[in-house]
Amino acid sequence: MHPYEEIRATLLRRINEGDWPAGFSVPGEEALAEEFGVARGTVRRALSSLVDAGLLERRRRSGTRVMSRSSSRSVLTIPIVREEIERSGRRYSFKLLESSVGGQKLDPAGLFSGARLRRLLCLHLSDERPFQLEERLINIAAIPAAEAERFAEKNPNEWLLEQVPFPAVRNVLRAEVPTLDDSRHLRLGPGEPVFVIKRQTRREGVMLTATRLSHPGSVYQMAAETDDFAEDPAQG
Amino acid sequence: MHPYEEIRATLLRRINEGDWPAGFSVPGEEALAEEFGVARGTVRRALSSLVDAGLLERRRRSGTRVMSRSSSRSVLTIPIVREEIERSGRRYSFKLLESSVGGQKLDPAGLFSGARLRRLLCLHLSDERPFQLEERLINIAAIPAAEAERFAEKNPNEWLLEQVPFPAVRNVLRAEVPTLDDSRHLRLGPGEPVFVIKRQTRREGVMLTATRLSHPGSVYQMAAETDDFAEDPAQG
DNA sequence: AAGTGGTCTAGACCACCGC
DNA sequence: CGGTGGTCTAGACCACTTG
Numbered sequence: 001m002h003p004y005e006e007i008r009a010t011l012l013r014r015i016n017e018g019d020w021p022a023g024f025s026v027p028g029e030e031a032l033a034e035e036f037g038v039a040r041g042t043v044r045r046a047l048s049s050l051v052d053a054g055l056l057e058r059r060r061r062s063g064t065r066v067m068s069r070s071s072s073r074s075v076l077t078i079p080i081v082r083e084e085i086e087r088s089g090r091r092y093s094f095k096l097l098e099s100s101v102g103g104q105k106l107d108p109a110g111l112f113s114g115a116r117l118r119r120l121l122c123l124h125l126s127d128e129r130p131f132q133l134e135e136r137l138i139n140i141a142a143i144p145a146a147e148a149e150r151f152a153e154k155n156p157n158e159w160l161l162e163q164v165p166f167p168a169v170r171n172v173l174r175a176e177v178p179t180l181d182d183s184r185h186l187r188l189g190p191g192e193p194v195f196v197i198k199r200q201t202r203r204e205g206v207m208l209t210a211t212r213l214s215h216p217g218s219v220y221q222m223a224a225e226t227d228d229f230a231e232d233p234a235q236g
Numbered sequence: 237m238h239p240y241e242e243i244r245a246t247l248l249r250r251i252n253e254g255d256w257p258a259g260f261s262v263p264g265e266e267a268l269a270e271e272f273g274v275a276r277g278t279v280r281r282a283l284s285s286l287v288d289a290g291l292l293e294r295r296r297r298s299g300t301r302v303m304s305r306s307s308s309r310s311v312l313t314i315p316i317v318r319e320e321i322e323r324s325g326r327r328y329s330f331k332l333l334e335s336s337v338g339g340q341k342l343d344p345a346g347l348f349s350g351a352r353l354r355r356l357l358c359l360h361l362s363d364e365r366p367f368q369l370e371e372r373l374i375n376i377a378a379i380p381a382a383e384a385e386r387f388a389e390k391n392p393n394e395w396l397l398e399q400v401p402f403p404a405v406r407n408v409l410r411a412e413v414p415t416l417d418d419s420r421h422l423r424l425g426p427g428e429p430v431f432v433i434k435r436q437t438r439r440e441g442v443m444l445t446a447t448r449l450s451h452p453g454s455v456y457q458m459a460a461e462t463d464d465f466a467e468d469p470a471q472g
Numbered sequence: 473a474a475g476t477g478g479t480c481t482a483g484a485c486c487a488c489c490g491c
Numbered sequence: 492c493g494g495t496g497g498t499c500t501a502g503a504c505c506a507c508t509t510g
Contacts, residue, residue, distance in 0.1 A: 004478065016402055016439065029493065039481045044496085055402055060488045061495045070319055076312040076460045083306055103279055104267065143391035158331050165305050166252055168465040175411030175431035175453035193429030193453065202465065203252065217411035217429065224312045224460070229404040238498065264476065275500045297476045297508040298485085 003038050003123075007046040010036075015055055015066055026056065028033035029064075053227060074224035076173065081124045081132055081157060090127040095157045097121040097185070103149060106137060111200070111210050116140040118147060120156050123185050129188045131219065136211040145210060160201075160209065167201040167208055174198070175217065182214050193217040238310060239274050243282040246272075251291055251302055254382060254460065258304035262292065310460035314407065314433075317368055317393060318359045323347055326363040328393045333357040333421070337383060342373060347436070347446050352376040355381060356381075356392050360419050366422045372447040396437075396445065403437040410434070412451065418450050429453040 015018045027035070032043040051054045054073050058064045085092040098121035100106070106117045117137045124132040136156055138146040143163050151159060174196045178186065182194050194214040195200060201208045250256045263271070267277040283300060287290045290309050294300045301393055321328040334357035336342070342353045347467045353373045360368040374382040381401050387395060410432045414422065418430050430450040 004479080012402070013282040014402055018510090022401070041482090041484095042480060045479090047496095053402070058496060059490095060497075061490050061493085069316075069397055071313050072402075072405055074312045074314060074405060074407055076310045077307050078310060078460075079307045080305075125334045149343065154354050161305055164252055165258065166248070166289070166308075168462050168494060169308055169310060170459065170461045170465050171310055171429075172457050172459050173409060174457045175429040177427055177429065177453070191413055191427060193413065195409075217413070221410045223315075223408050225406045226404050231404050240498080266476090277501090277503095278499060279481060282497090283477095295508075296478075296506070297474085299476060407509090 003036070004042050004045045004049075007020045007032075007036050007038070007230070008049050011046060011050060012055070015050075019057070020066050024065050024066045026064040026066065026121050046049055057097075072226060074226050075223040076171070076222060078169075078222075080161075082155065085124070085131060088126070092124070092126065093128070094122055094124045096151050097123055099151070101140070107210075112137070112139050112207055113190050115142075116147075119148075119179070120151065122156055124155070128218075130137040131215065133182060133185050134211060135181070136209055138209050139207055143205070164201070164203055164208060167203045170200045172198040176214070177216070186214065188216055189218065195220045195222075239272070240281045240285075241269075242277050243272050243274070244285050245280055247282060247286060251286075256302050258301045258302050262300040262302065266464070308462060310462050312407070312458060312460040314405075314458075316397075318391065321360070321362040321367060324362070328360070328362065329364070330358055330360045333359055337376070343446075345446075347375070348375055348443055351378075351446050352383075354385075356387065357385070357417070358392055358414070362390070362455075367451065369418060369421050369450045370419070372446060374445050374446055375443055378439070378442050400437075400439055400444060401463075403439045406436045408434040409458070412450070414450070421451065422452050424452055425454065431456045 019027065026032075029040050029043055032047075033040040036043060040091045047056060047058070051058055054069070054071070055067055056064055082092045098119070098200075100119050101116065103116055104110075104114055104195050106119045116227065118140055120134070120138070121138045122136070123130055124134065124136040134156065138156075138160070143160070145163065147158060154162075162176065177191075177192050178188055178194050178195045182188065186194065188194070197213040197215050199211045199213065251460065256262065260319040261325055262268075265276050265279055269276040272279060283294070285290060287294055290305070290307070291303055292300055293303050319329045322330050334355070335353065336355045339348075339352055342355045354376055356370070356372045356374070359366055359374070360370065366369065370392065374392075374396070376383045381399065385395060390398075412432045414424055414428075414430045418424065422430065424430070431453050433449040435445070435447045435449065440470070
């Protein structure tokens with residue numbers, strides 16, 4: 001175990017066991033470096049890790065303080081539909097149900113401020129069973145190739161990742177009563193809700209896509225963990 | 237803008253514009269340091285940031301490569317119920333509905349491997365309207381004070397955060413048909429689904445709590461963003 | 473065996489901000 | 492103004508893994 005890991009673990013223990021309660025003013029970096037017998041950079045690295053995790057807050061001149069935990073940050077890993085299905089041992093396929101090109105009438109919420117848009121409705125299947133219904137708007141000005149693309153081989157999701165591999169993404173998660181399209185295409189049980197992800201992607205401030213993904217509630221779930229959860233295996 | 241930020245932005249552009257496609261072998265840290273005219277530590281910092289974001293992968297001896305984006309990692313911020321409600325300008329209150337102490341019969345899934353458990357059923361209200369139903373199991377061996385606590389002033393959530401401020405957390409999110417308890421307490425509309433969070437917390441490998449949180453689907457949603465989303469404001 | 477990334481050091485200077 | 496954290500440097504040595 002490296003020095004910075006031990007220092008991180010020590011500081012974490014002091015916080016979680018109440019030695020350093022919320023609001024406590026942590027010794028300066030120079031002082032900690034002396035206490036642990038390391039260079040300032042090493043103790044800084046341990047502190048940074050705890051700042052990223054939301055346990056500490058640093059401010060110039062006034063020093064480092066223990067945060068009161070008002071929220072926890074978990075990492076939500078959002079897989080690619082096809083890979084998610086194939087990893088579970090099922091066969092993936094998709095159908096393009098609707099496709100059109102247009103302007104503001106496709107974007108009632110005004111997210112794209114009037115740009116020309118490609119609209120797609122696409123169903124993703126797991127072993128021939130409906131798994132995800134995707135309704136997507138793509139900004140043609142930002143991604144010109146989106147106007148003519150047929151989406152015959154590649155699904156819109158993966159095609160877009162080739163155009164812009166790592167956009168900035170925002171997801172909103174909801175439990176909803178199925179829409180008409182949902183009921184038509186997802187083959188839901190009676191009373192079954194849908195798990196909805198509303199996603200926006202941007203690159204350098206320009207809105208690229210807005211998407212609504214709906215899934216049968218009985219077959220879909222997402223997991224989110226704090227960074228330390230995986231490194232902290234349950235005891236047998 | 238600091239050198240490491242500019243370097244990060246440059247590398248990001250090379251990846252997103254296809255100069256460095258998935259699988260591409262990035263020049264070594266020494267070479268990049270020379271290209272940008274900085275110390276190796278500085279270029280390393282930019283690389284680390286992209287590794288954390290999932291864009292790059294580093295391996296000793298074989299070098300740094302561009303990842304193919306098989307998933308995206310978003311940060312899910314999970315607020316404290318009371319603060320979430322009060323921030324929206326409403327009045328928070330809660331009711332302890334059921335409370336008991338027992339062993340394995342409370343834990344059919346066997347998560348706690350037979351430990352003595354405290355079980356709570358608790359309703360959280362926003363302006364007197366049901367907002368969240370909480371069913372929680374607490375490991376008494378790990379948190380002895382949980383056996384006798386009355387939860388009269390503080391709700392279980394916040395009381396536990398005083399005992400263990402920063403546990404490791406795993407959340408599973410689902411859209412579900414309401415259970416009997418949900419319908420009884422959440423005052424749901426006809427056909428309205430519930431948004432369910434199943435949460436486990438651990439500290440140093442020991443399971444602390446297992447909780448099911450259910451919310452009326454019509455009033456609840458969660459948001460998850462990539463790190464760069466906030467820094468990348470939409471254009472007017 | 474060698475070359476890559478991973479860690480650490482000792483020091484310098486800067487930027488912010490509370491006093 | 493002074494003291495804190497923030498950035499950067501130049502160099503050393505280590506650890507892993509692949510050829």
